[in-house]
Amino acid sequence: MKAKISGKTLELILGDITEQATDAIANAANSRLAGGGGVDGAIHRAAGPTLANECARIGGCPTGSAVATGAGNLKARYVFHAVGPIWRGGGQDEAKLLAGAYRKCLELAEEKSCKSIAFPSISTGVYAYPLEQAASVALGEVAEQLARSAGKLHRAVFVLFDGATLAAYETALRELARKRKDLQLD
Ligand code: APR
Numbered sequence: 302m303k304a305k306i307s308g309k310t311l312e313l314i315l316g317d318i319t320e321q322a323t324d325a326i327a328n329a330a331n332s333r334l335a336g337g338g339g340v341d342g343a344i345h346r347a348a349g350p351t352l353a354n355e356c357a358r359i360g361g362c363p364t365g366s367a368v369a370t371g372a373g374n375l376k377a378r379y380v381f382h383a384v385g386p387i388w389r390g391g392g393q394d395e396a397k398l399l400a401g402a403y404r405k406c407l408e409l410a411e412e413k414s415c416k417s418i419a420f421p422s423i424s425t426g427v428y429a430y431p432l433e434q435a436a437s438v439a440l441g442e443v444a445e446q447l448a449r450s451a452g453k454l455h456r457a458v459f460v461l462f463d464g465a466t467l468a469a470y471e472t473a474l475r476e477l478a479r480k481r482k483d484l485q486l487d
Pocket of ligand 1: 316317318319329330331335336337338339340341342343344385421422423424425426427428429460461462463466
């Protein structure tokens with residue numbers, strides 16, 4: 302599914318983020334940048350050891366933010382290690398922190414003159430953020446930042462790993478298109 306917002310593209314696809322040729326890919330990391338399972342493990346395996354070395358040099362990242370490294374053997378130029386919140390029931394600023402993680406990735410993309418960026422569904426795996434709510438926060442924030450962007454960034458793609466996640470993001474994107482007059486579904 303594809304949408305246009307302020308001349309930029311917001312896209313949802315089923316796939317493996319490690320295979321994306323966007324300028325940057327976002328990782329769902331932890332605050333120690335220590336590597337892990339899920340998408341984090343897949344990105345580190347595909348990128349090779351330079352990624353862990355760079356992460357160790359940086360040392361950590363607060364929840365709700367992101368840091369940039371190179372991308373080793375990946376096709377992308379950068380990996381933005383974004384730290385989403387662990388779901389603790391919704392009363393611990395989870396939505397604000399999740400939006401912050403996406404926002405920081407988009408700021409890094411602008412800073413590094415990226416034209417395109419790929420995102421996984423941050424926090425909805427091991428961190429157990431409810432999928433429908435996470436999809437709505439993620440798409441709302443990315444659409445808002447794309448609408449505001451005056452830089453080079455013209456495409457953001459969510460690379461979703463299974464059908465249920467894709468379906469939740471498609472529902473959230475349709476809902477967002479009903480709310481935002483500047484967002485048109487293709
Ligand atoms: N491409 C795209 N998405 C993927 C891939 C992949 N190759 N592999 C897994 N995913 C999906 C999962 O199916 C899930 O929908 O990424 C989403 C996020 O799940 P997690 O990787 O578990 O991320 P998160 O919930 O943010 O938990 C982060 O897990 O691996 C650790 O170090 C990481 O501690 C951190 C925590």
